[in-house]
Amino acid sequence: MRFATWNVNSVKARLPRLLEWLDTTKPDVLCLQETKVAADGFPSDEVGELGYGVAAYGQGRWNGVAILSRVGLDDVRRGFPGEPGYPDPEARAIGAVCDGIRFISVYVPNGRTPDDPHYEYKLRWLAALRDALVPEVAAGPVVVTGDYNVAPTDDDVWDPAVFIGSTHVTPPERAALAAIRDVGLTDVVARPLKGDHPFTYWDYRAGMFHQNKGMRIDLVYASPAVAGRVTDAVVDREARKGKGPSDHAPIVVDLGD
C-alpha cells in the first residue's frame, strides 16, 4: 500500500497539480489539509474519475481536511471527541478506515505568535488530540498525519536562530508532539530527495525553496503495526516546483505486506 499526506493550500487552486500528481504517484490513500472549501464544493467528480472516493470536512474559506482513497473509506469521523474550537468548531481533523488502517488527516492550528490566544488554542487542541488518540491506538492500526505546524527538533528548521521567539519550535509545542508520540506512535521520518533535511514546507517568498530554507512540519505518526511495514518514505519536493505549487510538499509512504 502507498499512502501520502499533502497540505495543498486550497484544493480548488491546486486541482490541476493534484490531478496530475495523483495520476503519476498513484497513492492508495491521500490525506489532504487546507482544502479551503466546504464539503459540497470539493472536486469529488474530478478525483472520482481517477478512481478515488472522497471524505471531506470543510467550512469554506479557512482550514478544511479530506481523505481520498481507492481502497475504501469506512467509518468516517469528522473532528474528534473533546476537540476544542475557537470558540466554534473548525474543520481540522477527519478520519476513515482504508484497507484496515484508520487514517486521520490533521491540520493543527497555526498558533500565530506565542502571546496570541491562538497559541494557547493550539496547545489545547494538541492535548485534546492526544487524549482522543489513546482509544484509537488501542483499537487497531492507525496513521495520524498532516500539517502539525510544529517542527519537532531544531534540525527540522533551516536556521534555529531565525525561529527564536516564534511558534512552531517552542518547548510546549514540542512537548505536545512528544505526548502524542507517547500514546504509541512512531514519527515516520521521510527521506529528502535533496539535501540533508526532509523539509516539507518552504515559504513562497524570497526564493526560500530554491535555497532549501524550509521546515519539517508535515508529519506521519504511525502505530507499531503500520510503522513496522514501512518500506520507504520520501518528501516529494518535485511537487513544490513549477507553476502554481502549494507551499508544502507531499510525503509519500510505501508499506509492505
Added chain:
DNA sequence: ATGCCCCACCCAGTGGGA
C-alpha cells in the same frame, strides 16, 4: 535552472499563513 508570495473573499484590499 527548482527561480524570488499566494490563498479566498469577490474586484480591493484585507486577513491569514509559518
